[in-house]
Amino acid sequence: MTRNTLPTDDAIVCPPTAGLDSSCGKPIRCVSIDVEEYFQIEAANGVVGRGRWGEWPSRVERNMDLLLDLFDRTGCRATFFFLGCVAEKHPDLARRCADMGHEVASHGSMHDRLHRLTPESMRTDVLGSKRILEDQTGRAVLGYRAPTWSLTRETSWAVDVLGEAGFAYDASVFPVRHPMYGVADAPDRPFYLKDSAGGAGGAGLLEVPPLTWRVMGKKLAVAGGGYFRLLPLSLMKRGLAQAAAEGRPAILYFHPWEFDPGMPRMPLNATGRVRTYTGLKSSAGKLEEIIRGYAGWRPIGDCLSELGAIAKKTGVFTLRRQAAA
Numbered sequence: 001m002t003r004n005t006l007p008t009d010d011a012i013v014c015p016p017t018a019g020l021d022s023s024c025g026k027p028i029r030c031v032s033i034d035v036e037e038y039f040q041i042e043a044a045n046g047v048v049g050r051g052r053w054g055e056w057p058s059r060v061e062r063n064m065d066l067l068l069d070l071f072d073r074t075g076c077r078a079t080f081f082f083l084g085c086v087a088e089k090h091p092d093l094a095r096r097c098a099d100m101g102h103e104v105a106s107h108g109s110m111h112d113r114l115h116r117l118t119p120e121s122m123r124t125d126v127l128g129s130k131r132i133l134e135d136q137t138g139r140a141v142l143g144y145r146a147p148t149w150s151l152t153r154e155t156s157w158a159v160d161v162l163g164e165a166g167f168a169y170d171a172s173v174f175p176v177r178h179p180m181y182g183v184a185d186a187p188d189r190p191f192y193l194k195d196s197a198g199g200a201g202g203a204g205l206l207e208v209p210p211l212t213w214r215v216m217g218k219k220l221a222v223a224g225g226g227y228f229r230l231l232p233l234s235l236m237k238r239g240l241a242q243a244a245a246e247g248r249p250a251i252l253y254f255h256p257w258e259f260d261p262g263m264p265r266m267p268l269n270a271t272g273r274v275r276t277y278t279g280l281k282s283s284a285g286k287l288e289e290i291i292r293g294y295a296g297w298r299p300i301g302d303c304l305s306e307l308g309a310i311a312k313k314t315g316v317f318t319l320r321r322q323a324a325a
């Protein structure tokens with residue numbers, strides 16, 4: 001990969017055939033799972049404090065069994081972004097995923113949004129999870145996803161931390177507008193990400209954004225999570241169809257707890273209850289319908305040369321920090 005010859009920051013070009021695997025012409029489709037417990041989600045932050053995590057029954061093994069069985073039955077190989085603390089408590093999970101042909105990647109250690117970390121504490125957080133996952137699987141951890149898509153303009157310093165920590169790609173930038181996350185003007189296909197202060201080896205970090213559906217001039221999030229459970233499945237299908245037609249990779253994301261209608265209910269606020277507890281009964285059937293309806297699901301880490309080639313055509317996107325108000 002000749003990352004030194006990348007276009008300049010402003011040369012973001014999106015050729016219509018950019019997402020096609022140049023070797024076989026098949027669309028790139030990836031399912032990713034952020035492996036965390038239901039009580040570690042952002043909606044529970046401040047409701048179920050970290051000191052009380054032990055009071056809530058663990059459900060992650062039960063939910064991972066369900067997902068691994070679904071993927072085994074459908075021939076889907078996925079990427080699992082593990083929290084380090086989950087891997088530590090359930091030391092067989094990551095190795096089971098790797099042994100079944102899935103990719104094991106990092107979701108950090110303790111599910112802290114990057115806004116609550118500093119470059120130093122983030123370095124400790126990501127290196128800790130990377131080390132434990134590599135020890136458990138015997139394989140290199142290539143990818144990272146920030147908790148709650150918290151790699152934004154405010155946390156652009158994280159790009160250099162990830163580059164220095166040795167990650168080959170990041171999957172943390174959601175190219176939509178959202179009150180808690182998102183970089184609305186980021187490309188909707190793989191690109192090279194840089195912090196405005198430079199760094200990341202000068203060439204940028206390979207960024208693999210989740211699927212969006214472009215309609216009426218806006219990019220709508222249709223890649224998974226609450227969007228998948230709360231909205232009609234037809235929206236995700238429209239996104240998948242548009243991505244395939246444009247030759248754009250389709251990266252989906254889910255969490256183990258989203259397939260667990262029997263999980264204990266936490267005292268969340270009204271918004272948190274709707275976002276967390278809606279659509280849990282039908283989610284496994286919907287995911288299976290999506291996987292069986294489209295071919296070629298592969299781990300993100302298996303597609304890096306193709307994703308890198310697309311990113312090279314897309315160019316470099318710089319997370320310019322917003323001026324203080």
Ligand SMILES: [Zn+2]
Nearest residue numbers: 034036147148
């Ligand atoms: Zn998460």
